[in-house]
Amino acid sequence: MPTAASSQTALPLRERKKRRTREDLIETALRLFDENGFAATTLDELCDAVGVSKRTFFRYFTSKEDVAAAPSQDLWTTFLDQLRTTDPTDRTVIALLHEALLAALAEMPAANWPTRVLLTRRLASETPSMKAHDLYFCHRTTKTALNLLHTRLVLTPQDDLRVHLALDLLLSAFHLAQEAWAAQPTTPTKNDLITHIATVFEAVPQSLTVKAIARP
Amino acid sequence: MPTAASSQTALPLRERKKRRTREDLIETALRLFDENGFAATTLDELCDAVGVSKRTFFRYFTSKEDVAAAPSQDLWTTFLDQLRTTDPTDRTVIALLHEALLAALAEMPAANWPTRVLLTRRLASETPSMKAHDLYFCHRTTKTALNLLHTRLVLTPQDDLRVHLALDLLLSAFHLAQEAWAAQPTTPTKNDLITHIATVFEAVPQSLTVKAIARP
DNA sequence: ACCAAAAGTGCCACTCAGTGGCATAAGCCT
DNA sequence: AGGCTTATGCCACTGAGTGGCACTTTTGGT
Known part of the structure; x- marks a missing residue:
């Protein structure tokens, strides 16, 4: 029964x-x-x-670091799964990555995932060895994702460089979004995080053109 | 005497x-x-x-990781020094960062720095805990650089995000250049590294526009 | 239902990175 | 020279992580 x-x-x-x-x-x-x-x-x-x-x-x-980082690792493992299955046609690579990330987020249990991942983030911000472990895992994830994309997409050697940059950019954008998410005044929900990610992504092109203006 | x-x-x-x-x-x-x-x-x-x-x-x-990472840390410490002293006028932030990095490279002893840093890089690529340590140090460097730029430049809250992205981009570009440098057939010199950095920097804008073309 | 292979767990002893505390030695200042 | 500060050495200790082997549980075949 x-x-x-x-x-x-x-x-x-x-x-x-x-x-x-x-x-x-x-x-x-x-x-x-x-x-x-x-x-x-x-x-x-x-x-x-x-x-x-x-x-x-x-x-x-x-x-010891590994067990505490599990919630954040779950996301990136799911992200790689999404990257394996998402149909890549008619998009830029960066948009493809963005979409796969959103799809991975959708897979996370809405109930306790935010609190868990925020706790992991807080611990990482207080404990150098945890932050280091997290960064290493992200580094591994980009490498795996790059290999994966090579099997699914037609990529010239020059593209390899560009895609690698795009992947690093994705990780960077996600981390910045996560910081803003953790710092927001209201209780952070999964949808809030998605909004923050969109905001950071919009800022990416401008990051290349910001002018340096010296303080008076 | x-x-x-x-x-x-x-x-x-x-x-x-x-x-x-x-x-x-x-x-x-x-x-x-x-x-x-x-x-x-x-x-x-x-x-x-x-x-x-x-x-x-x-x-x-x-x-233990720290002593092995010293050569690479020397570069980034010098980079921060350069960022403190370089005149920022009439440039984009990303160009300013690029220039500060080149200036830091110029400060490195040409004789043994390349071999040292290549050894450090090889060790890091073989030893997860070393790579993790290195990534953490880079993470700290970006944070410090960001604070520094806030004291020297006029930056709106929106700019903060963009500059942060630009810094992450710089680190990412440097690491990719370093990989290419280490993999090149001829003996890597400091000038070679500078060339690789320039190449990667040129590829940055295209990283946002690469099209995803599915394999047949 | 039974039994052997396979997979997972517990226990024990061990290595080694990293720390706290205090005594000692070496450089500094007048 | 002599006190003062700073760096080093020594020792005992904690705690993460590993190797090896005996033991238990699950599984799959008959």
């Missing part, structure tokens, strides 16, 4: 268990990091709280 | 000693990392080789 509560019954038991421990680890980690700070929380504490050995933790995450 | 060998005699003894230890640490670290690999080299080995206690090492560098 499968109730509505178990929505993904298609998955085998082992897989469900794994997802559950992974989710438990992320959930508890974010709570502990939030309450006591990232540095002040030890992995032993986290593992005790979840009821898992430290050895097992490192079979799910590569580092 | 000050000989030509001691060029900066103006500095007090203590300061000279400090610079020397710092330089020794960087020099030896790069050599050991190059010979045995970053992970395989322990800080104890490095400290033994230089004749310094581990405690002292951490008074010069914040981490």
